[in-house]
Amino acid sequence: MPERKPRKDAARNRAAVLAAADTLFARCESTEEVTMADVAAAASVGKGTLFRAFGDRTGLIRALYEARLEPIEDAVEAGPPPLGPAASPLDRVPALLDALLCFKLDNRRLALALEETGSASPYQAEHYQRWHGLLQAMLEQIPGLADSDFTAHALLAATRADLVERLVGHERVRREKMRAQLASFATRVLGSGPTQGLTGRGPIEDQASP
Amino acid sequence: MPERKPRKDAARNRAAVLAAADTLFARCESTEEVTMADVAAAASVGKGTLFRAFGDRTGLIRALYEARLEPIEDAVEAGPPPLGPAASPLDRVPALLDALLCFKLDNRRLALALEETGSASPYQAEHYQRWHGLLQAMLEQIPGLADSDFTAHALLAATRADLVERLVGHERVRREKMRAQLASFATRVLGSGPTQGLTGRGPIEDQASP
DNA sequence: CAACAATACGGACCCTGGGTCCGCTTTGCA
DNA sequence: TGCAAAGCGGACCCAGGGTCCGTATTGTTG
Numbered sequence: 001m002p003e004r005k006p007r008k009d010a011a012r013n014r015a016a017v018l019a020a021a022d023t024l025f026a027r028c029e030s031t032e033e034v035t036m037a038d039v040a041a042a043a044s045v046g047k048g049t050l051f052r053a054f055g056d057r058t059g060l061i062r063a064l065y066e067a068r069l070e071p072i073e074d075a076v077e078a079g080p081p082p083l084g085p086a087a088s089p090l091d092r093v094p095a096l097l098d099a100l101l102c103f104k105l106d107n108r109r110l111a112l113a114l115e116e117t118g119s120a121s122p123y124q125a126e127h128y129q130r131w132h133g134l135l136q137a138m139l140e141q142i143p144g145l146a147d148s149d150f151t152a153h154a155l156l157a158a159t160r161a162d163l164v165e166r167l168v169g170h171e172r173v174r175r176e177k178m179r180a181q182l183a184s185f186a187t188r189v190l191g192s193g194p195t196q197g198l199t200g201r202g203p204i205e206d207q208a209s210p
Numbered sequence: 211m212p213e214r215k216p217r218k219d220a221a222r223n224r225a226a227v228l229a230a231a232d233t234l235f236a237r238c239e240s241t242e243e244v245t246m247a248d249v250a251a252a253a254s255v256g257k258g259t260l261f262r263a264f265g266d267r268t269g270l271i272r273a274l275y276e277a278r279l280e281p282i283e284d285a286v287e288a289g290p291p292p293l294g295p296a297a298s299p300l301d302r303v304p305a306l307l308d309a310l311l312c313f314k315l316d317n318r319r320l321a322l323a324l325e326e327t328g329s330a331s332p333y334q335a336e337h338y339q340r341w342h343g344l345l346q347a348m349l350e351q352i353p354g355l356a357d358s359d360f361t362a363h364a365l366l367a368a369t370r371a372d373l374v375e376r377l378v379g380h381e382r383v384r385r386e387k388m389r390a391q392l393a394s395f396a397t398r399v400l401g402s403g404p405t406q407g408l409t410g411r412g413p414i415e416d417q418a419s420p
Numbered sequence: 421c422a423a424c425a426a427t428a429c430g431g432a433c434c435c436t437g438g439g440t441c442c443g444c445t446t447t448g449c450a
Numbered sequence: 451t452g453c454a455a456a457g458c459g460g461a462c463c464c465a466g467g468g469t470c471c472g473t474a475t476t477g478t479t480g
Contacts, residue, residue, distance in 0.1 A: 052428075146394065189398050448477105
């Protein structure tokens with residue numbers, strides 16, 4: 001494959017931009033108040049460099065987002081139950097939703113930015129496809145559950161960044177409460193209770209937004 | 211109250227703008243490709259007039275949206291069951307969701323535009339509050355259902371414009387199929403089947419998008 | 421080490437598109 | 451018919467995403 005290794009300065013600049021963007025996004029209320037010029041300035045880099053490295057605004061946000069998402073992907077792909085592949089669907093579906101919820105709680109700004117960016121919102125993001133496909137496959141293994149495609153979408157919709165933002169930032173719902181509510185909702189949809197409850201702060205450690 | 215009646219030409223222009231915007235939005239794939247200048251030109255009106263009448267882009271879209279929404283609001287507020295207030299919650303919740311879904315199916319572009327506009331998406335729209343409040347009140351009357359606030363949000367999330375757009379425009383799910391899936395999903399969440407099924411094209415007649 | 425591609429840099433520049441301003445026109449009341 | 455008040459419209463403004471290209475770095479080759 002044509003994977004050519006980048007020049008040293010290019011790599012350094014890319015990292016600087018990522019770090020600067022991360023800081024800036026975390027500091028402000030909405031990512032929309034951070035301009036590309038701001039990011040470039042904060043990273044001590046020219047706009048040209050910024051755009052060459054990430055293509056466009058969406059590319060930058062996506063890069064940031066996917067880096068943060070990696071731990072969860074690993075945990076789902078090869079981690080221990082209830083998130084990992086060894087768990088039974090009845091446990092794993094709630095676990096996945098909970099992991100996603102926690103992720104959005106910890107990365108509100110970023111998730112919000114990504115789901116708003118572009119036109120067709122989160123549905124065109126490649127990782128959405130992954131979550132949906134996985135969830136659907138799990139739902140299909142649950143007896144008596146039809147419409148796995150739609151159901152997967154509907155369950156994921158309950159973890160959307162702007163809903164989370166609304167509940168946490170506006171209605172002041174507490175983290176644990178929201179996790180419990182989502183779990184209970186999922187349980188209802190699945191048709192019977194899971195074999196174990198929620199514990200701890202979240203399935204994956206991650207830097208919380210300030 | 212300080213409700214002063216507008217001048218005749220102002221009223222005419224307002225109507226012209228509304229009509230022009232409607233046509234333009236219906237014609238294009240995404241409302242984002244329609245600029246305010248386009249709307250003004252199509253309505254044979256200056257940009258100043260346009261902005262004076264609606265404040266800003268969001269105002270225009272909202273005006274269009276709320277006009278379309280009125281029939282549903284009436285039906286919910288004072289219509290016959292299962293949408294009207296006489297119905298039991300177990301019938302009315304699915305009916306409301308179905309009405310909302312049909313509305314979004316018939317007004318995809320518009321709903322999409324509104325839910326994307328601004329930052330905190332649909333949750334800051336005043337009509338969302340209404341649907342949510344109503345739904346929550348109904349859920350509270352259903353025995354054995356906790357977390358009515360969250361549940362209402364989650365159910366509404368399943369009718370979000372971009373999800374509808376995704377299913378209909380991308381996955382090519384047929385209208386009736388989607389209605390059935392949503393109904394079935396709602397049923398699951400409510401904990402038991404409704405006392406009647408779906409019939410007809412939709413609860414409210416409305417111009418379909420071309 | 422010198423020379424030279426190839427690659428990257430960066431900030432001046434462009435352009436779209438939302439929103440404003442203000443001199444002119446229309447309306448409608450007296 | 452006269453005269454405010456209300457409204458009109460399009461020239462204008464400006465933020466901000468994205469591009470361009472002359473210059474600077476890199477690292478490779480003899």
